Structures are given as C-alpha cells and as structure tokens.
Amino acid sequence: MQENVIVCTSPHKTFNMAGLQISNLIIPDERLRRVYAWALTRDAYPKPNIFALVATMAAYGQAAPWLEELLAYLEVNRDFITRYLAQEMPQVGYHPPEGTFLAWLDFSASGMAGEKLQEFIIKQTRVVLNAGIIFGVEGNNFMRLNFACSRAQVERALERLKKAFERIW
Known part of the structure; x- marks a missing residue:
C-alpha cells in the first residue's frame, strides 16, 4: 500500500507560517516521486524562498x-x-x-x-x-x-x- 501513499504536510497552522507558502511531501514510491517532480516542472510551481526554507527548518528542528x-x-x-x-x-x-x-x-x-x-x-x-x-x-x-x-x-x-x-x- 505504501506505493500508493503521498503524505502532504506543512508548518502553516502549527507554527503560524501560512504566509511563507511552503509545504512538504513524503513520497516513498520512486515512480510516484518522479511523476510528481515532472509535474512540478511542467506546471511551473515556484520554489520556496530562502526565508521560508530557514523558517521551516527552524520550526521542525528547534521548536519542540x-x-x-x-x-x-x-x-x-x-x-x-x-x-x-x-x-x-x-x-x-x-x-x-x-x-x-x-x-x-x-x-x-x-x-x-x-x-x-x-x-x-x-x-x-x-x-x-x-x-x-x-x-x-x-x-x-x-x-x-x-x-x-x-x-x-x-x-x-x-x-x-x-x-x-x-x-x-
């Protein structure tokens, strides 16, 4: 079943970071991960800015x-x-x-x-x-x-x- 699962999370609610527009996906299946990566390039989703990346790493890594x-x-x-x-x-x-x-x-x-x-x-x-x-x-x-x-x-x-x-x- 794991090959059919994609877990989507974000720090938005917990850490009040909705304005930073960042989230993360856990895609255990290699094939699904490739399809997702291809879709990202095709649909031109923007990459998160450096502030969002640093804030997310701090939230997940230091805010326990x-x-x-x-x-x-x-x-x-x-x-x-x-x-x-x-x-x-x-x-x-x-x-x-x-x-x-x-x-x-x-x-x-x-x-x-x-x-x-x-x-x-x-x-x-x-x-x-x-x-x-x-x-x-x-x-x-x-x-x-x-x-x-x-x-x-x-x-x-x-x-x-x-x-x-x-x-x-």
Missing part, C-alpha cells in the same frame, strides 16, 4: 519545547471550554476535539440555524464564530470557535454567548 508548551496551553483552553459549557451552557452540544484548536458548538437546542444563528450571535454577542453551514448542511446548527488564543478571549466569548442565549433558553 515551544510546541509542547503550545499544546499544553491549547489543552487547558479546550478543557476550560468543556467545563464551562457543561456547567454554564449545558444546552450547547459539544465534544472536545482531539487534534485541533477548533471547538464545534452545537446550538440545535436554540431553535436557530444557519444564517439566523450566525446573525444572532454576531448582533447579540459581538463574537464572530465560523458558521458550520459553510462546511455543509450537516453543520447547519453548529458554530466553530477557535480557541488558539488567550484564555481571557475564550472566557469573554463564552460569557457573551451565555448572556445572549440565557434570554432564549
């Missing part, structure tokens, strides 16, 4: 302690959200994520969905969440909260959401 701290910080924020919702907003469905800093909040109990839900949250809380509907109809009752930020921001967002939804629950 920072990454461990980041993951611990995100875990604390995730666990705070879990406790807060269970205690203060049990109507909101939530399953703690295992591999991301995005919390999917299920507002089905509010009776609102899609644009109406998003508009209510923005107007009543001044908190901007990603509407789940943009990811497909299954996300109609969901909003996505990014918790890769300060604990104070997470707390303020949840407090504002609680205050707004207390009026309708």
Whole structure:
C-alpha cells in the first residue's frame, strides 16, 4: 500500500507560517516521486524562498519545547471550554476535539440555524464564530470557535454567548 501513499504536510497552522507558502511531501514510491517532480516542472510551481526554507527548518528542528508548551496551553483552553459549557451552557452540544484548536458548538437546542444563528450571535454577542453551514448542511446548527488564543478571549466569548442565549433558553 505504501506505493500508493503521498503524505502532504506543512508548518502553516502549527507554527503560524501560512504566509511563507511552503509545504512538504513524503513520497516513498520512486515512480510516484518522479511523476510528481515532472509535474512540478511542467506546471511551473515556484520554489520556496530562502526565508521560508530557514523558517521551516527552524520550526521542525528547534521548536519542540515551544510546541509542547503550545499544546499544553491549547489543552487547558479546550478543557476550560468543556467545563464551562457543561456547567454554564449545558444546552450547547459539544465534544472536545482531539487534534485541533477548533471547538464545534452545537446550538440545535436554540431553535436557530444557519444564517439566523450566525446573525444572532454576531448582533447579540459581538463574537464572530465560523458558521458550520459553510462546511455543509450537516453543520447547519453548529458554530466553530477557535480557541488558539488567550484564555481571557475564550472566557469573554463564552460569557457573551451565555448572556445572549440565557434570554432564549
């Protein structure tokens, strides 16, 4: 099966390097690697600049302690959200994520969905969440909260959401 696998990764999300436009591919199969190399030359994909290369090498080679701290910080924020919702907003469905800093909040109990839900949250809380509907109809009752930020921001967002939804629950 390994001959059919190409692994694509990048330091973008983890190390906040999206603007550097660099990624990497692991292609174990020699034939696929040749085909890929040929396609690169044919489609004229640019090579990464030296800054992107150095930043990527530093991120992957020297940032392990920072990454461990980041993951611990995100875990604390995730666990705070879990406790807060269970205690203060049990109507909101939530399953703690295992591999991301995005919390999917299920507002089905509010009776609102899609644009109406998003508009209510923005107007009543001044908190901007990603509407789940943009990811497909299954996300109609969901909003996505990014918790890769300060604990104070997470707390303020949840407090504002609680205050707004207390009026309708």
